[in-house]
Amino acid sequence: MAIKGAVLGDILGSQYEFNRPKNLDWKNIPLIADGKAKFTDDSVMALAIKKALDESTDLVETMIAVGKRYPFCGYGAKFYWWINGKKHEPYNSWGNGSAMRVAYVGEYYDNYDEMQRMAKVTAAVSHNHPEGIKGSVVTATCIWMAKHDKSKQEIYDYVLSQYPKEEYEYSIAYSLDEIRSRYKWNESCQGSVPAAMRCFYESTDYESFIRNVFSLECDSDTFGAIAGGVAEEFYGGFGSVDAEGIFRKYLDDYLYEILMK
Template identity: 75%
Template sequence: MAVKGAVVGDILGAQFEFDRPRNLDWKNVPLTEGAAIGFTDDTVMTLAIKKALKTGADLVETMVDIGRKYPHSGYGGRFYGWINGDNHEPYNSWGNGSAMRGAFVGEFYEDYEEMQKMAEATAAVSHNHPEGIKGAVVTATCIWMARHGKSKQDIYDYVLEQYPKAEYEYSIAYSLDEMRPHYKWNESCQGSVPAAMRCFCESDDYESFIRNVFSLECDSDTFGAIAGGVAEEFYGGFGSVDGEGLLKKYLTPELLEILNM
């Protein structure tokens, strides 16, 4: 399930989002080393969208209702205001929040056009900037492609088409070796989605995907949520990572119930 892959990626990535050691031994560090491990707003919003789409509930109302129950999960400032205020109109954001919450869209819809249309809809309620919408659509589409047996090359080519090297600083065209010396923490879709997908493309299994995320000084929980669903679908599970154990350990009963709907 892509949603499980996204949530586990969020949980594992959270420990190094704001507290990544300068000389982190990302190839060998225990996967649950950090004190800050646990789910973030990425998980909360991913599962809110799942609940809305599974039950036919209003998307915004569900996001607000569930989001308010977890006020300290790490929302960005503007989205925190969107969740907790009275005005739930979109605010032209290109932040990576639209991409990190879209795993269920790629998992749930069989029809390609319907999937892309719903990915756009889940972004546009808040992140209606073209880059915010693109980030959500690309994330859901990569999951959909992995589910439907597309190769890594197919996924890479699609992401490259959306984020060409000539136009994007962190295009998927750049290898991780090329990115590592200059990549800086970036909360935009355009700075997160193609780099996160590169972490997937250079992986051999779910664990190596997570370690690739650890290798960058990045918004690591969101990288894990964005491409974790692709990795889980492509590899058919978590391999050596105890994904199910992490989900049971860190999710609240309410969120675990939504996950297993």
């Protein structure tokens, strides 16, 4: 399930979102360290969208209701006020929040057009900048492609068509070796989605995907949430990673129930 891949990526990536050691031994460190991991706003909003789709409830109302339960889970300032203010209107954001929360859309819809339409809808409630919408659509589409047995090369080619090398600083065309030394923490969709998908592209299983995320000084929980769903669908699970144990340990009962429903 892509939603599990996204939530796991968020939890594992949260360890190095901030205060990442300069010389992190990302190839050999334990995958999870006591006291560092947690769920963030990425999981909260991804699961809010899942709840809305599963229960056929209003999307915005559900995002607000779920979001208000976790006021300190890491929202950006504008999205915090989107949830807690009186008006819940889009604010032209190109931030990666639209991509981090869309995993279940790529999993839920078998119809390609419906999947893309709903990916736009889940973005546009707040992140209605063209890049915010694109980030959501690309993420959901990559998940959909992985679920429907498209090859890694086909997924790469699709992402490249949306983020060409000539126009995007962190296009998927650049290898991780090429961007490691120059990548800077970036909260935009255009600075996050193609690089996160490159982490998937260069992986061989879910764990190596996460370690690729660890290798960059990036918004690592969101990278995990963006491409974690693709990795889970493509590899058909988590391999030796104890995903269920991590979910049970790090999610509260409310979020765990939404995830497992």
